[in-house]
Amino acid sequence: MFEVGRVAVKIAGRDSGRKCVVVDVIDDVFVLIDGDVRRKKINAKHLDPTGEVLDIKKGATHEEVEAEFKKLGLPVWNKKAKKVLSKPTKQRKVKEKEEEKPKKAAKTEKKEEPKVEVPKAEPKVEEKVPLEEKKEDVKKS
Amino acid sequence: MPEGKRKSRSQRRVYVRTPSSKSVLHYRARKPSKAVCGTCGAVLKGVPRETPAKLSKIPKSGRRPERPFGGKLCSACSRKIIVAIARSE
Numbered sequence: 001m002f003e004v005g006r007v008a009v010k011i012a013g014r015d016s017g018r019k020c021v022v023v024d025v026i027d028d029v030f031v032l033i034d035g036d037v038r039r040k041k042i043n044a045k046h047l048d049p050t051g052e053v054l055d056i057k058k059g060a061t062h063e064e065v066e067a068e069f070k071k072l073g074l075p076v077w078n079k080k081a082k083k084v085l086s087k088p089t090k091q092r093k094v095k096e097k098e099e100e101k102p103k104k105a106a107k108t109e110k111k112e113e114p115k116v117e118v119p120k121a122e123p124k125v126e127e128k129v130p131l132e133e134k135k136e137d138v139k140k141s
Numbered sequence: 142m143p144e145g146k147r148k149s150r151s152q153r154r155v156y157v158r159t160p161s162s163k164s165v166l167h168y169r170a171r172k173p174s175k176a177v178c179g180t181c182g183a184v185l186k187g188v189p190r191e192t193p194a195k196l197s198k199i200p201k202s203g204r205r206p207e208r209p210f211g212g213k214l215c216s217a218c219s220r221k222i223i224v225a226i227a228r229s230e
Contacts, residue, residue, distance in 0.1 A: 009223070009224075011224055011227075012208075012216070012220060013208060014207040014208050016209055016219070016220070016223050017209045017223045048223075048224050048228070050227070
């Protein structure tokens with residue numbers, strides 16, 4: 001009934017209403033589908049054929065189907081990435097805290113350096129004072 | 142004599158056998174009616190018959206079938222509508 005490359009609409013199950021393409025015909029009952037659905041073997045009764053036929057090989061990979069679907073402007077089903085378990089991340093946080101402590105010590109050392117510059121500025125003021133005194137001396141004279 | 146709210150039969154009566162072999166009368170909330178298909182009126186499968194308080198404790202995927210019109214239409218009626226939508230495009 002279905003040939004490889006036939007675009008169809010799935011009419012049963014949680015992917016029903018989505019478009020797919022027949023990738024492989026297993027026997028007169030079952031076909032392998034891919035596209036905007038989970039790639040799996042299904043009963044051909046769960047498909048409603050459309051007029052379109054894609055140029056794909058028998059047993060085409062998901063990437064090949066994705067490229068053909070993009071030409072038609074159709075979306076493609078992709079697996080969601082699994083979330084990383086919370087326990088290993090907690091262990092990493094403990095390691096980061098240990099690394100941060102030496103960094104804080106390094107920052108405090110840097111802060112001490114500008115303090116040294118401040119006393120340097122003070123003697124400059126002292127130098128100005130004698131100049132003014134000299135000027136006053138000149139006026140007095 | 143039971144309280145006024147318990148005489149109205151809005152709660153169902155359950156006879157419970159206690160550990161001391163007495164049979165006592167308990168009052169429990171009635172369950173809602175079974176979910177039916179919106180077009181043909183058939184009883185829906187995969188939709189639990191529970192009070193809203195208990196339904197909130199069930200995961201969403203356990204409350205209705207995971208397909209378009211799941212929990213509203215039966216599988217045969219939803220298939221007819223999905224085919225009609227696909228062929229009208």
